[in-house]
Amino acid sequence: MPEPERQPGPKTRDALRARVEELESRLSSACGRAGRLRRDVTLVAVTKTVSPEMAKLAAELGLLDLGESRPQELWRKRDALPCGVRWHLVGHLQRNKVARTLPVSLIHSVDTLRLLTAIDEEAGRHRIRADVLLEVKLVPDPEKHGFSPDELGEALGRLAPFHHVRVRGLMTMASLSDDPEAARPTFRGLRDLAERHRSQISAPHELRELSMGMSDDFEVAVEEGATIVRLGSVLFTGLPDCFPG
Numbered sequence: 001m002p003e004p005e006r007q008p009g010p011k012t013r014d015a016l017r018a019r020v021e022e023l024e025s026r027l028s029s030a031c032g033r034a035g036r037l038r039r040d041v042t043l044v045a046v047t048k049t050v051s052p053e054m055a056k057l058a059a060e061l062g063l064l065d066l067g068e069s070r071p072q073e074l075w076r077k078r079d080a081l082p083c084g085v086r087w088h089l090v091g092h093l094q095r096n097k098v099a100r101t102l103p104v105s106l107i108h109s110v111d112t113l114r115l116l117t118a119i120d121e122e123a124g125r126h127r128i129r130a131d132v133l134l135e136v137k138l139v140p141d142p143e144k145h146g147f148s149p150d151e152l153g154e155a156l157g158r159l160a161p162f163h164h165v166r167v168r169g170l171m172t173m174a175s176l177s178d179d180p181e182a183a184r185p186t187f188r189g190l191r192d193l194a195e196r197h198r199s200q201i202s203a204p205h206e207l208r209e210l211s212m213g214m215s216d217d218f219e220v221a222v223e224e225g226a227t228i229v230r231l232g233s234v235l236f237t238g239l240p241d242c243f244p245g
């Protein structure tokens, strides 16, 4: 028998609420430093390390954009949570998992035109339009997915045949580092790429959204123009009753 999921108690709720408040104040300060508005940055709470119950608690506390990196885990939590949640897939998506993943609020991690084609076909079947970001690899790393900057330029020139997907922007991951400043050139690079290509693509596609910044570097990302930050550990690590999902 599977272990019953344990419910987070009132202590956990208070602790998570305090985390959210602290995070909000750091986000507001970063926006202030950059002369930006807090409402122009979407906080996606990445729930990949926590149980559906904890994800539900996050939603009850007002975190309505939730992200998962594995499609199967997104399906599981989506089934368990109320439907007001906007789900984001932030990790790698294989083509054979597209059908079960749609519909979803935003797929951050489109890394090939083959995947984009698969999403377009499946969205067409559902008669919906799927919102996606193109993932860009700005730091060479065999472990990471994403278009190189050159490949991105080429891919953006080939969006015309897609009618059921809408490219909303770009996503990137910075290299792991102890120093948040180390991520700044990567984030600036993503913003520069979006600016360089913005005039080249036509509606409904756009390069408005920049999904960049995680727990260790989100303030730098906001300073460099992130419109979406993806935060997991800063919210959940070390909370009382925070059992692995």
Ligand SMILES: *Cc1c(COP(=O)(O)O)cnc(C)c1O
Binding pocket: 046, 048, 069, 090, 091, 173, 214, 215, 216, 230, 231, 232, 233, 234
């Ligand atoms: C896990 C994950 C995050 C969140 O990372 P934290 O460092 O825990 O904030 C963000 N984006 C992606 C793609 C992830 O896999």
